[in-house]
Amino acid sequence: MPTASSTDQKIATALVVGAGTMGHGVAQLLAMHAVQVHLVDQSDEFLQRARSWIADNLDFMVALGELAENRVAAILGKINFTTDLTGKLAEAAYVLEAVNEDFGLKRRIWAILGEKSAPEAILASNTSSYDINELAEGVAHPERIVGTHWFHPPQITPCVEVIPAAGASQANIERVMDFLTGLGKVPTICRSAPGFVANRIQMALAAEAIALVEEGLATPAEIDRIVKTSFGFRLGAYGPFEIIDQAGADTYLGIYQYLHAKLGRAHFQPPRLLAAQVKAGRLGLKSSAGFYDYGPGAADAMRRDRDRKFYARLKLVKKEWQK
Numbered sequence: 167m168p169t170a171s172s173t174d175q176k177i178a179t180a181l182v183v184g185a186g187t188m189g190h191g192v193a194q195l196l197a198m199h200a201v202q203v204h205l206v207d208q209s210d211e212f213l214q215r216a217r218s219w220i221a222d223n224l225d226f227m228v229a230l231g232e233l234a235e236n237r238v239a240a241i242l243g244k245i246n247f248t249t250d251l252t253g254k255l256a257e258a259a260y261v262l263e264a265v266n267e268d269f270g271l272k273r274r275i276w277a278i279l280g281e282k283s284a285p286e287a288i289l290a291s292n293t294s295s296y297d298i299n300e301l302a303e304g305v306a307h308p309e310r311i312v313g314t315h316w317f318h319p320p321q322i323t324p325c326v327e328v329i330p331a332a333g334a335s336q337a338n339i340e341r342v343m344d345f346l347t348g349l350g351k352v353p354t355i356c357r358s359a360p361g362f363v364a365n366r367i368q369m370a371l372a373a374e375a376i377a378l379v380e381e382g383l384a385t386p387a388e389i390d391r392i393v394k395t396s397f398g399f400r401l402g403a404y405g406p407f408e409i410i411d412q413a414g415a416d417t418y419l420g421i422y423q424y425l426h427a428k429l430g431r432a433h434f435q436p437p438r439l440l441a442a443q444v445k446a447g448r449l450g451l452k453s454s455a456g457f458y459d460y461g462p463g464a465a466d467a468m469r470r471d472r473d474r475k476f477y478a479r480l481k482l483v484k485k486e487w488q489k
C-alpha cells in the first residue's frame with residue numbers, strides 16, 4: 167500500500183475516525199469522488215451501522231435520480247470499514263477526526279493522529295465548537311493542522327468552515343480549499359475561536375426560538391413555520407449583511423433600540439458597528455452604500471436579482487408548505 171508520503175499533493179486516500187452521524191456522510195462523499203477512505207470506529211457494530219446508513223443513502227440517491235445505480239458498488243468498495251486506527255493512519259493524506267464532541271476523547275485521538283499519521287498529511291477535526299489549537303496542542307508538524315467543520319448532512323450541505331491552526335502553512339490551507347472545492351463543497355476560511363462562525367449564529371437563533379417557547383409566546387411548530395416562510399426563506403439566497411443592506415441599516419437600528427428598551431436583553435443592545443454605519447449614512451441600497459458598495463443602477467439590478475432568486479425558490483418550497 168502506498169503511504170501518504172509517497173503520494174504527491176493530491177489527496178487520494180483519507181481516513182475518517184468516528185463513523186457516526188457526520189463521519190459516515192463525509193466518508194460517503196469522499197468515496198463518491200473516488201477517494202479511498204478508511205472509516206474507523208471503536209467496534210464492528212458501529213461500522214456495520216455506518217455501512218448500512220451509507221448503503222441506504224446511496225440507494226435513495228438512485229431512487230431520486232441523483233446517482234446511477236451501477237456506481238453504488240464501486241462507491242461502497244472505496245470505503246474500508248475498520249477498527250484499526252493506528253494501522254491505517256500512515257496511508258491517509260487527509261485525516262478527519264469526527265468522534266463525539268468530548269474534549270478529553272478528542273485529545274486522546276489527536277495524540278494518536280499526531281504520532282501515527284504521515285508528517286505531511288492534513289490533520290483536521292470536525293469539532294463544532296472547540297478551538298483547533300487546543301485540540302492539536304503538542305501535535306508535531308503544526309503546519310498540517312487545518313480544521314474542516316462540515317455541516318449535517320455532510321454529503322449534501324455545501325458549506326465547510328476551514329479553520330487553520332496557528333501554525334498551518336499557506337500551502338496546506340490552499341490544499342484543503344482545493345480538495346474541498348473538488349468535492350463540490352463551498353469552503354470558507356474562519357479564525358479558530360469557540361463556535362467559529364456558523365454555530366455562533368445558529369446557536370443564537372436557537373436560543374431565541376427556545377426563549378419564545380419558554381415565555382409561552384408561540385409553539386415550536388408555529389415558530390418553525392414562521393422562520394421557514396419568512397427570513398429563513400431568504401437566507402438561502404442572501405446572508406445577514408446583504409439583508410441588512412436591502413432592508414436599511416437605519417430600520418435595523420430602530421428595531422434594536424426598541425427591543426432593547428422593551429425587553430432589556432443584552433443581545434438586543436444596538437450594535438456599535440450598525441450605529442456607526444447609520445451615522446456615516448451607509449444605510450444600504452437606499453443610500454448606494456452599506457456593508458457593501460452599490461454603483462449606479464445597483465439597487466434596480468439587486469431587486470431583479472432578488473426577484474429571480476425568490477421566485478425560483480418559491481416554486482421549490484411552496485408545495486412543502488401547502489401540505
Ligand SMILES: NC(=O)c1ccc[n+]([C@@H]2O[C@H](COP(=O)([O-])OP(=O)(O)OC[C@H]3O[C@@H](n4cnc5c(N)ncnc54)[C@H](O)[C@@H]3O)[C@@H](O)[C@H]2O)c1
Nearest residue numbers: 184185186187188189207208264265266267292293294318
Ligand atoms: N451531528 C451534527 O449535526 C454535527 C454537525 C457538525 C459537526 N458535528 C461534530 O462532528 C463530530 C461528530 O459528531 P457526530 O454527530 O457524528 O457524533 P456521533 O455521536 O453520531 O458519532 C461519533 C462517533 O465516534 C465514535 N467514536 C467514539 N470514540 C471513538 C474512538 N475512540 N475511536 C473511534 N471512534 C470513536 C462513536 O462510536 C460514534 O460512532 C463532533 O465533534 C460534532 O460536534 C456534528
